[in-house]
Amino acid sequence: MDKNGYKVINMNAGLMVDNDTKKILSTLFSKYDKEDIHLVYVGESINTHIKSLDLDRFSSDVDSLLKENTNKNAHVVLNNIISSIKSIKSYGIKGGKRIYVDYDKERKVKNRKDKENNRRGVARISRYSNINNELPKEYEDKIICGDSLELMKKLPDNCVDLIFTSPPYNFGMEYTSNKDDHNWDSYFKQLFDIFDEGIRVLKYGGRFVVNIQPLFSDYIPSHHIVSKFFLDRGMLWKGEILWEKNNYNCKYTSWGSWKSPSSPYLKYTWEFVEVFAKGTLKKEGVKENADISADEFKKWVVAKWSIAPERRMKQFDHPAMFPEELASRVMKLFSFKNDIILDPFNGVGTTTSVAKRLERRYLGIDISKKYCDKAIKRLKEVLL
Template structure:
């Protein structure tokens, strides 16, 4: 018979006179193939394979409740329950949480050979990118530059930027300083892609481009898909997509589409997208001592749905579409090293560049509005992030 594997949990006694008779009752109710206990002088070892946690919790709560005045002698049961509830990695089978071997059925045999057969990111294999990275000219470093991004970026050498994080105008018709936001879609994408062409050129081999974008659902323009296809056609590797959940549940119902009818329902969204691409390779070179993300943050942020409230200071900065500092903070920590060069070609009032300075990254911010550039410089100079 195959030897069973268990997840072992060690719980110390809190009371010397603790009554462990409850463990005998639990052991009698639950089969050894699910859970069992071993008791030593100062420790209880729980061996766990699978469990209906709701029923287990009810059994413990009932047992403690029945003991009334002596319930304090059974607090170790709550410690066991708390330890089991804190386990976040498990599978589900027939209503039970499975704590060991739950992902074995999903493992792919001969994974590497099958990936080679399928051709991982086949669309980007024959890319034209040079592996030779260059330094950013000193007169561009840590600068906020006013002008047309396409023209400014043409002055930079190839392969000199580590990370591009930006949120271009969405073409929603918002009121930006010195800039229209209601172009014909074809003209909008022509200009946007001309700027992105320069972004790809100046990005280092192994660098990342991350674009925060929201489709205009009322025009039925899937901007995030169109942008993603553009980058893939340019031989960049699609690294992933993050949903920025804004929790904006106050968005109003409208008369668009149909009401209480399947003829043309209008869908509502509370999130935006971050589309992530890599140039040439998925691995970015950098010194491990320059990685400044904590283990806890890494585990939280690689879960690709970020719940972050929208920016609340837009009136203060007179900008209609800022993203919050926390969004830039996570992007820069997760996808760049300290001392990397961060570019935002639609820098606005400078959230990306301000956070870059705060996190010890070098930066280049470009925006067509002198008013916004002045605000971005003020944020840099005064450390108002």
């Protein structure tokens, strides 16, 4: 960054910039606020000084000028400018513009790391072993029909990189397999027994990601209860994603609550995705196995994801699937290629088919044979 706060892209034009080219450049840059971007000529070099830019608009302006003008010098210079701007990999996004300077400035706190460590105290001292194991080959890339609690007991400690799942919600859904209408205490007891096994089989540094929708009509905040469970187990809270489904077609009232403060009933168009880490917030992985693009990363670390609900539930005959896009974002953001992904409530196999498509290894468990058969069929349709 220069003293005026611009990122400076130095470009030796490699040729004399003729007057015609200068005119073309001035036409282009006159369309943009000097505060955002401008050119400075230094001898034979052209320096682009940039703070922020709507790159799509700029690219299309450059394309138009390339079409309108035949001057070869102008073509070389314009192409150099656009390709050097496009090659900048670090930027923020604000109001449709890429921000190239100061986008990552945090408020400065002296000795931030030490202070963070002091605040954490004993709560952050990991109780988990950091010795990871391999998932036995017989469980790799498998869909297994059975009770997760029993099946996970057969797996060694610390052998799975990422668990992504959505448990039965206790809404009274019509699953083929299990009752979905328990007393809340027995529901959470059964769920947490399975989650305990999940935590055990999760690697040190592995992530446990749970999609959960509270049953608001029962006033049971399941997402908080689930989060408290993980915190009590010493798992580290990595974050919470708000999955905005934009399904506004819910009714506005029930009898007696319309337009009255006595008991207004709140509406939710979203679900939660809670993310926990075992032992450490940082996950080990080979850099080449990270498959998230720069744009995806920038968009998805903003933890409100607008994704339409799965539309094929009738086709799959399953009442509570999550969409592939949700699984895909979770996997690309929190796991590496070749990692082991486990879904202990795999349903008709959304997690496992996305894992296969994204070149992860997987294990899906569901208690229903019918759902497992569909998950297996779905895997066969995944094209690599």
